[in-house]
Amino acid sequence: MLNENFLKLSGSYLFAEISRRVKAFKADNPDAQVISLGIGDVTQPLCSAVTEALHKAVDEMAQQSTFRGYGPERGYEFLREAIVENDFRARGIDIDADEIFINDGAKSDTGNFQELFASDIRVAVTDPVYPVYVDSNVMSGRGGEPDALGRWTDITYLPCTATNGFVPELPQGHVDVVYLCYPNNPTGTTLTRGQLQLWVDYALSHDVLILYDAAYEAYIRTPDVPHSIFEIEGAQRCAVEFRSFSKTAGFTGVRCGYTVVPRQLTVRDSAGRRVQLNPLWNRRQTTKFNGTSYLSQRAAQAIYTPEGKSQVRATIDYYKENASLMREALTDMGMRVFGGTDAPYLWLQLPEGVSSWQFFDIMLNQANVVCTPGVGFGPSGEGFVRLTAFGRRESTTEALQRIKTQMTI
Amino acid sequence: MLNENFLKLSGSYLFAEISRRVKAFKADNPDAQVISLGIGDVTQPLCSAVTEALHKAVDEMAQQSTFRGYGPERGYEFLREAIVENDFRARGIDIDADEIFINDGAKSDTGNFQELFASDIRVAVTDPVYPVYVDSNVMSGRGGEPDALGRWTDITYLPCTATNGFVPELPQGHVDVVYLCYPNNPTGTTLTRGQLQLWVDYALSHDVLILYDAAYEAYIRTPDVPHSIFEIEGAQRCAVEFRSFSKTAGFTGVRCGYTVVPRQLTVRDSAGRRVQLNPLWNRRQTTKFNGTSYLSQRAAQAIYTPEGKSQVRATIDYYKENASLMREALTDMGMRVFGGTDAPYLWLQLPEGVSSWQFFDIMLNQANVVCTPGVGFGPSGEGFVRLTAFGRRESTTEALQRIKTQMTI
Numbered sequence: 001m002l003n004e005n006f007l008k009l010s011g012s013y014l015f016a017e018i019s020r021r022v023k024a025f026k027a028d029n030p031d032a033q034v035i036s037l038g039i040g041d042v043t044q045p046l047c048s049a050v051t052e053a054l055h056k057a058v059d060e061m062a063q064q065s066t067f068r069g070y071g072p073e074r075g076y077e078f079l080r081e082a083i084v085e086n087d088f089r090a091r092g093i094d095i096d097a098d099e100i101f102i103n104d105g106a107k108s109d110t111g112n113f114q115e116l117f118a119s120d121i122r123v124a125v126t127d128p129v130y131p132v133y134v135d136s137n138v139m140s141g142r143g144g145e146p147d148a149l150g151r152w153t154d155i156t157y158l159p160c161t162a163t164n165g166f167v168p169e170l171p172q173g174h175v176d177v178v179y180l181c182y183p184n185n186p187t188g189t190t191l192t193r194g195q196l197q198l199w200v201d202y203a204l205s206h207d208v209l210i211l212y213d214a215a216y217e218a219y220i221r222t223p224d225v226p227h228s229i230f231e232i233e234g235a236q237r238c239a240v241e242f243r244s245f246s247k248t249a250g251f252t253g254v255r256c257g258y259t260v261v262p263r264q265l266t267v268r269d270s271a272g273r274r275v276q277l278n279p280l281w282n283r284r285q286t287t288k289f290n291g292t293s294y295l296s297q298r299a300a301q302a303i304y305t306p307e308g309k310s311q312v313r314a315t316i317d318y319y320k321e322n323a324s325l326m327r328e329a330l331t332d333m334g335m336r337v338f339g340g341t342d343a344p345y346l347w348l349q350l351p352e353g354v355s356s357w358q359f360f361d362i363m364l365n366q367a368n369v370v371c372t373p374g375v376g377f378g379p380s381g382e383g384f385v386r387l388t389a390f391g392r393r394e395s396t397t398e399a400l401q402r403i404k405t406q407m408t409i
Numbered sequence: 410m411l412n413e414n415f416l417k418l419s420g421s422y423l424f425a426e427i428s429r430r431v432k433a434f435k436a437d438n439p440d441a442q443v444i445s446l447g448i449g450d451v452t453q454p455l456c457s458a459v460t461e462a463l464h465k466a467v468d469e470m471a472q473q474s475t476f477r478g479y480g481p482e483r484g485y486e487f488l489r490e491a492i493v494e495n496d497f498r499a500r501g502i503d504i505d506a507d508e509i510f511i512n513d514g515a516k517s518d519t520g521n522f523q524e525l526f527a528s529d530i531r532v533a534v535t536d537p538v539y540p541v542y543v544d545s546n547v548m549s550g551r552g553g554e555p556d557a558l559g560r561w562t563d564i565t566y567l568p569c570t571a572t573n574g575f576v577p578e579l580p581q582g583h584v585d586v587v588y589l590c591y592p593n594n595p596t597g598t599t600l601t602r603g604q605l606q607l608w609v610d611y612a613l614s615h616d617v618l619i620l621y622d623a624a625y626e627a628y629i630r631t632p633d634v635p636h637s638i639f640e641i642e643g644a645q646r647c648a649v650e651f652r653s654f655s656k657t658a659g660f661t662g663v664r665c666g667y668t669v670v671p672r673q674l675t676v677r678d679s680a681g682r683r684v685q686l687n688p689l690w691n692r693r694q695t696t697k698f699n700g701t702s703y704l705s706q707r708a709a710q711a712i713y714t715p716e717g718k719s720q721v722r723a724t725i726d727y728y729k730e731n732a733s734l735m736r737e738a739l740t741d742m743g744m745r746v747f748g749g750t751d752a753p754y755l756w757l758q759l760p761e762g763v764s765s766w767q768f769f770d771i772m773l774n775q776a777n778v779v780c781t782p783g784v785g786f787g788p789s790g791e792g793f794v795r796l797t798a799f800g801r802r803e804s805t806t807e808a809l810q811r812i813k814t815q816m817t818i
């Protein structure tokens with residue numbers, strides 16, 4: 001009766017374990033002022049362009065003549081057109097509104113998209129990796145069994161380490177689908193256009209589908225780093241892209257994102273015929289999803305107005321300034337820091353012999369600062385922790401000061 | 410590579426076909442004032458208790474001190490507690506907040522819940538039925554093949570007809586899961602407490618799980634009709650319940666609902682051990698869902714305030730008055746009408762020999778009124794159409810007038 005794949009998963013999600021340890025620490029140290037640089041949640045409020053749009057949308061919902069019930073499952077055209085114009089056409093990318101699916105955040109679609117595939121396909125992920133890609137495939141029977149390090153026997157892992165500059169090598173054996181996330185969560189590193197072109201070329205020549213998570217795209221400032229995989233020649237024939245307004249505009253509580261499924265994109269069926277994914281994803285969404293809140297969609301549209309753009313940019317710059325301060329301070333302390341340039345995440349390499357969870361406990365106890373143990377993202381994350389730049393400025397600088405003065409490691 | 414179950418589904422969803430025919434009719438008859446009594450969407454605006462709560466929540470999101478990022482995946486406690494208190498404890502039902510999962514509408518969870526089960530379980534549905542239950546199981550490989558009438562070989566159908574008073578008989582052969590929806594979509598009929606008790610007793614004695622969709626609960630006024638399956642002794646050991654604010658408070662565009670997964674509820678694994686569903690559903694949600702919009706949750710909370718309750722009740726009464734007018738007028742025309750007493754749907758039996766789609770076309774052409782062909786919900790829906798009471802009063806009475814004076818059938 002049961003889908004027993006669920007029983008293979010550990011009950012405790014990474015962030016639940018962190019939360020448990022923090023709670024225990026606070027219980028033992030009720031006076032400690034704990035600062036979290038751990039979970040990737042934003043702290044700055046919604047910008048005024050967005051809140052004005054929200055108030056206006058609420059007023060519309062209060063009047064019969066402007067009330068809106070069910071919207072289109074794939075999202076309102078006003079938002080899909082704004083996305084096409086600003087996120088794609090402005091970068092010379094030819095994507096149209098029917099290739100955009102609005103959702104309630106990237107997590108849902110990165111988790112659900114695998115439903116379109118057979119349960120025996122081979123999935124590749126980077127190591128370390130955002131746990132949703134792995135867990136959603138394990139639930140669908142694509143994991144096999146977990147080994148002692150937490151790696152699944154039927155999943156192909158592509159290590160990203162300091163040695164290879166966090167650039168995953170192309171898979172050796174056969175894979176059907178590969179998940180890539182750039183700017184990367186958790187390492188905060190990016191791929192250049194040339195590095196991503198190698199992946200697209202590989203995908204086209206090996207008939208591999210790339211599921212590309214670009215949730216942190218808004219943090220890119222380096223010119224040679226692509227904002228979308230569709231900047232790369234051929235990508236519309238081999239890739240789906242996931243975008244989110246969560247970290248772009250502080251929508252972690254508002255819930256809105258989108259997925260791009262190009263019309264050109266096909267995968268083979270068992271008879272070798274090519275089948276378009278766009279109508280299949282539409283069929284999935286019309287069956288199991290009833291559209292994103294009208295309010296959230298109006299909020300998202302406001303991000304693309306001139307005021308919205310500049311306000312959102314200011315908040316991103318604020319977080320990016322946090323990241324710079326963190327990079328600088330930690331480097332000054334003699335630590336090796338990756339990421340944080342085109343991403344809100346810093347990936348901190350720990351001194352030889354110190355494990356992720358050991359460092360987590362030391363930092364919590366000595367500096368009262370919470371980080372995320374790298375090993376929680378996969379075995380290649382051992383010896384690292386992830387820090388996020390989403391804190392308030394004063395908390396971030398206070399945390400850095402404490403790390404500098406109170407920690408002995 | 411592909412999940413080929415998707416290819417078995419017809420591309421055209423019922424409402425897409427209706428929309429195509431209406432569009433064609435409007436193109437040919439640009440002056441016709443078409444009134445829709447078809448798709449089940451509401452028309453009355455949000456009540457002021459809700460819009461005030463929404464404005465307040467937007468203001469909170471505009472200030473750093475009150476801004477909210479990620480909420481708990483299972484929903485904020487303020488809402489779960491309000492639900493427990495008002496929807497359950499007030500009816501003498503002992504459900505607690507940890508058994509409630511807030512979602513973005515019942516369609517998502519009724520579609521997704523089957524992920525917890527093995528792909529070879531046997532599913533039973535009523536006929537006619539809300540298509541989501543069937544299609545989501547077909548996508549997961551539980552359908553077998555469709556027959557000429559659109560029924561799936563591996564799904565057990567329980568006919569609901571005028572002959573059995575739309576009360577489904579208990580399945581003859583083995584089934585693992587049965588979907589029940591009361592008040593029913595599409596027939597608008599209900600089960601009494603005694604009738605539902607038979608189902609619960611059957612489920613307990615045959616180890617069957619009931620997935621109970623109570624999205625239209627707010628329309629019940631008849632005393633002997635249960636609002637929740639958990640009013641029935643033993644149901645917490647054999648049932649999950651889906652609720653929605655869509656038709657209760659006009660949230661079809663706001664998106665909020667909830668699912669109740671009792672702690673007592675278990676299903677067997679392949680070794681015959683009993684496994685609790687509540688933690689499994691939580692694992693599913695924490696992996697593939699990031700919580701419902703904070704704004705939508707505050708909106709839902711407002712429904713449970715004294716003002717919210719009376720305002721919401723007034724709107725439901727408005728729709729129920731539509732339903733009464735429709736029942737009365739159609740009965741006066743000599744038609745046989747079911748439902749519409751404790752539900753926003755009326756199920757109209759057509760004259761002998763007239764098919765659902767024939768009647769749809771006649772009503773569209775002669776009265777310029779849109780209905781939903783009953784056969785679209787399953788073969789036992791042939792010879793019926795569904796009408797909804799969600800229209801504005803003036804449109805509803807105008808539609809009835811036209812049906813009376815302009816239709817010759």
